Amino acid sequence: MTTPAGTAELRELVLPVHANHHGSLFAGQGLQWMAKAAFLAGRGLAQREVVMAGVTGVDFLAPVPIGREMLLRAWVGRVGRSSMTVCVAGAAHAPGVPPEDALKGVFEMVAVDAKGRPVAIDRSYLDKETA
Numbered sequence: 001m002t003t004p005a006g007t008a009e010l011r012e013l014v015l016p017v018h019a020n021h022h023g024s025l026f027a028g029q030g031l032q033w034m035a036k037a038a039f040l041a042g043r044g045l046a047q048r049e050v051v052m053a054g055v056t057g058v059d060f061l062a063p064v065p066i067g068r069e070m071l072l073r074a075w076v077g078r079v080g081r082s083s084m085t086v087c088v089a090g091a092a093h094a095p096g097v098p099p100e101d102a103l104k105g106v107f108e109m110v111a112v113d114a115k116g117r118p119v120a121i122d123r124s125y126l127d128k129e130t131a
Contacts, residue, residue, distance in 0.1 A: 003044070005044050005045050005047075005126070006041055006042075006044055006045035006075060006076035006084075006126075007041055007044070007073070007074065007075045007076070008037050008038075008040035008041040008044060008072075008073070008074040008075075009037075009071070009072070009073050009074075010033065010036065010037050010040070010070075010071075010072045010074075011069055011070065011071055011072075012033050012069070012070045012072070013067075013068075013069055013070075014064055014065070014066050014067060014068050014069075014070060014092075015066065016066055018066075019066050022063070023065060023066055024063035024064055024065050024066070025063070025064035025065075025068075025070070025102075027060055030060065030064070030070075030090065030102075030103050031055075031058060031105070033070065033072055033090070034058065034072060034074075034088045034090065034103065034105045034107070035052060035055075035107065037072040037073070037074035037086075037088050038052065038074050038086040038088050038105075038107035038109060039052070039109065040074065041074035041075060041076055041086050041088075042076065042084055042086050042107075042109035042111075045076045045079065045084060045121070045126070046084070046109075046111040046121045046122075047122065048111050048112070048113075048119070048121075049111070049112055050084075050109045050110060050111050050112065051109065051110055051112050051116065052107060052108070052109055052110075053083065053108040053109065053110045054107070054108040055105060055106070055107055055108070056085075056106045056107075056108060057105060057106045058103070058104070058105035058106075059103065059104050059105070060102070060103050061101050061102055061103060061104065062092070062100055062101065062102045063102075064092045064102045064103075065092075067094065068092040068093060068094050069092070069093045069094065070090050070091070070092055070093075070102065071090065071091050071093055071099070072088060072089070072090040073088070073089050073090075074086055074087065074088045074089075075087055079121060079123065079126070080121075081120050081121070082110055082111050082112075082118040082119055082120055082121060083108060083109065083110045083111075083118075084108075084109050084110075084111075084121070085106060085107070085108055085109075086106070086107045086108075086109055087104070087105075087106055087107075088103075088104065088105045088106075088107065089101065089103070089104045090102050090103040090104065
C-alpha cells in the first residue's frame with residue numbers, strides 16, 4: 001500500500017500507558033504522535049531527512065479515552081526552498097461509535113543534509129499542483 005508523497009497516515013491505540021490521570025490521552029503523547037506523522041509526511045515529500053523547526057499551532061479538540069484508536073493524517077500544505085508546512089489531523093475511533101475529531105496541528109519541517117544543515121528540496125518530481 002502506498003500513499004502519495006507528502007502524506008502519511010498512522011494508527012495508534014490509546015493504552016493506559018498513554019493516558020493521563022483522567023483516563024484519556026495525555027496531551028504530550030498526542031503531540032508526539034502528531035510530530036511523528038509530520039516527520040513521515042515531510043520526509044516522504046523531501047525524499048531526505050527532515051527536522052522539526054517549529055510548531056505553529058496545536059489544538060486538542062476532545063478527550064480521547066483509553067481503548068480508542070487514533071487515526072492521524074498528515075499532509076504537506078506548503079513547500080519552500082528547504083522548509084515545508086505539514087498539517088496533521090487526528091480522529092478517535094471505536095467500534096460502533098462515530099469518529100470524533102480529537103486533535104490537529106501545524107508543523108514546520110526543514111530538509112537537512114547529513115550534517116543537519118538545511119538543504120534545498122528537489123522539486124523536480126513534485127506534482128505541478130503540489131509545487
